[in-house]
Amino acid sequence: MTRVAVNGVTGQMGGAVIEAAIDSEVVVGFATSDTDAVDGVPVVHPAEAAAALREYDVDVVVDFAVPEGALTVAEACVEVGVPMVVGTTGFDEDGMGRLKDASEEVPLLKATNFSQGIQVLQRLISEAVETLKDYDLELMETHHNRKVDAPSGTASSILDVIQEERDVEPVYGREGHAPREDDEIGVFARRAGDIRGEHELVLAGNDEVLSLSHRAEDRGVFAAGALDAAAWLVGRDAGWYEFGDVVDA
Numbered sequence: 124m125t126r127v128a129v130n131g132v133t134g135q136m137g138g139a140v141i142e143a144a145i146d147s148e149v150v151v152g153f154a155t156s157d158t159d160a161v162d163g164v165p166v167v168h169p170a171e172a173a174a175a176l177r178e179y180d181v182d183v184v185v186d187f188a189v190p191e192g193a194l195t196v197a198e199a200c201v202e203v204g205v206p207m208v209v210g211t212t213g214f215d216e217d218g219m220g221r222l223k224d225a226s227e228e229v230p231l232l233k234a235t236n237f238s239q240g241i242q243v244l245q246r247l248i249s250e251a252v253e254t255l256k257d258y259d260l261e262l263m264e265t266h267h268n269r270k271v272d273a274p275s276g277t278a279s280s281i282l283d284v285i286q287e288e289r290d291v292e293p294v295y296g297r298e299g300h301a302p303r304e305d306d307e308i309g310v311f312a313r314r315a316g317d318i319r320g321e322h323e324l325v326l327a328g329n330d331e332v333l334s335l336s337h338r339a340e341d342r343g344v345f346a347a348g349a350l351d352a353a354a355w356l357v358g359r360d361a362g363w364y365e366f367g368d369v370v371d372a
């Protein structure tokens with residue numbers, strides 16, 4: 124069985140990964156709060172991650188935490204030579220650069236969304252935006268009220284996909300006198316209740332509206348995808364990998 128360490132083990136996704144681990148074993152977790160164990164999994168401070176990766180003979184790290192915590196653990200992975208799956212979102216340019224540096228030393232797979240449906244959605248969006256060249260585009264995402272980063276990592280990835288096809292300028296919300304420019308895309312983030320994650324792209328023009336959307340119904344979908352990615356990553360060469368590589372395998 125693949126021996127997994129979970130970064131952010133005390134969080135919502137940390138719990139979902141422990142629950143989803145059937146073909147793999149979560150042997151240790153990292154978190155900053157003063158917790159000894161989660162569901163029988165020992166919890167270690169991220170500052171001690173390198174020692175724990177050795178002590179628990181970890182094959183791969185699965186990370187759902189905060190950017191600074193992910194970067195601390197990525198450095199430990201480099202030190203010990205352990206592959207890492209990064210699910211945390213909200214990295215700035217410097218953080219992304221540090222992850223890229225880590226991927227030169229160990230296999231590192233980063234995805235803003237570990238659901239297979241989002242992979243397909245991104246491909247459909249690419250085709251729709253390429254075909255419906257002059258349709259207006261508006262992007263919406265909705266998440267639970269505890270989410271701290273906005274727009275979601277997935278929405279940012281969808282925007283990247285769109286920008287590969289069309290030169291659009293994101294406008295994050297609108298207020299007051301805000302006439303729409305032809306080359307803009309409105310991006311909207313809603314936060315409410317325990318909504319797991321909804322993303323929708325609307326393409327409108329020529330007296331018709333096309334809506335492409337995805338809704339995650341349980342955090343288990345992300346946990347299962349990340350564990351699939353982890354099993355796939357073990358034994359690979361150092362480098363930067365994406366979830367599409369796993370889905371297409």
Ligand SMILES: NC(=O)C1=CN([C@@H]2O[C@H](COP(=O)(O)OP(=O)(O)OC[C@H]3O[C@@H](n4cnc5c(N)ncnc54)[C@H](OP(=O)(O)O)[C@@H]3O)[C@@H](O)[C@H]2O)C=CC1
Pocket residue numbers: 130131132133134135136137153154155156157169186187188189191192193195209210211212213234235236237238272276345
């Ligand atoms: N890629 C994907 O498919 C998905 C990505 N996500 C992303 O995963 C991340 C976590 O989401 P979620 O579980 O809902 O968030 P939570 O707030 O529930 O959990 C965050 C976890 O990070 C821990 N943490 C805080 N600081 C550090 C640190 N310095 N080092 C290590 N761990 C730390 C917290 O524990 P403590 O305070 O004890 O340290 C907590 O366990 C977010 O960025 C979210 O966007 C979420 C779902 C799917």
Ligand SMILES: O=C(O)C1=N[C@H](C(=O)O)C[C@H](O)C1
Pocket residue numbers: 212235236237266267270274275276277278319320321
């Ligand atoms: O924080 C979440 O919950 C989620 N975060 C990811 C994101 O920012 O896109 C993925 C998913 O939508 C759930």
